[in-house]
Amino acid sequence: MKLAIAAFALIAIALPQEGAIAQAVYNAPHKWVDSFGKIRVFIPGTADTTVDVITESSKEYTFTVDYCGWINIRESATRKIKSFLTSVNSLTVNFATPFLTNTIAPACTPGSNGIWSLWQWGDTVDKPNGYLFRVQGTFSYWVKVRPALQTAGGIQGFVTYENTIKSKINSCGFATIIVSPTRPMTTFKIAGVDYNLATLPSVNKPQICRIQSGVKMRYVPLN
Incomplete structure (x- = not known):
């Protein structure tokens, strides 16, 4: 019985990855600032492919x-x-x-x-x-x-x-680019759409790609 409950709890944790708590902001380019002040840009896409991100310098x-x-x-x-x-x-x-x-x-x-x-x-x-x-x-x-x-x-x-960054999209369906002096990402373009780092939606917690029972799964936190 305990095993059954534990299994149910595990399924319940896994379900929200694309379920009700998934927020729209995570399904479009957005940014997250970690505790060290580093900015990470998240880009959704097709799992296990690459995305061309065009920046200027x-x-x-x-x-x-x-x-x-x-x-x-x-x-x-x-x-x-x-x-x-x-x-x-x-x-x-x-x-x-x-x-x-x-x-x-x-x-x-x-x-x-x-x-x-x-x-x-x-x-x-x-x-x-x-x-x-x-x-x-x-x-x-x-x-x-x-x-x-x-x-x-x-x-x-x-x-x-115009610099082309070929960013790898992980098995969970998103790529991550760390903003740096050599890669400022002040403005960038994806598939012809222009984005601005300053106005890019920001999240309080990042999405996570984890392996569960041998399967990579995307977890979207409440934000």
Whole structure:
């Protein structure tokens, strides 16, 4: 009899995982702050899959400008460039706009008059600031930041990236991302929907994924 009661109690504990006490906030992206002040973002999804979370980050770099006024910026498969900004000439380049491609990078060499203006596959016409193109089959971009000069130099600029976080969704149907200085999650996007960390719903207690009788189960606490 005691065993039967114990078994019933165990079932009763397990039932609320998707039952009456499950709150809607747990079924959408939300956050939880632990006792150490760390913020965790919870993302629901299909169990044992991955979800792409797109975040933005900006970083300042010093770029080498060649004699023809070009800089080279590189990205990666999971870190796409969104924009480039430099205060030197108030130049902003949006990488979402159409750009040209070529099979080779620009070659900057001196012209017959001694001016470094011969660049990019034999074209002698100087391009305007903000001109952008990508070398085909690579993650390499070239941006025109100033007119052709006699000497090369450096330039400060901010690059804004779109970073793809491939987060693993556990067997209980949710992923967890810890917010950090390198992963601020200030704003992020999932399946085309924009989210803001500051306005993301917050819970007092986190949902838990536990193994019960060899089965992983999702427990949603009263909040």
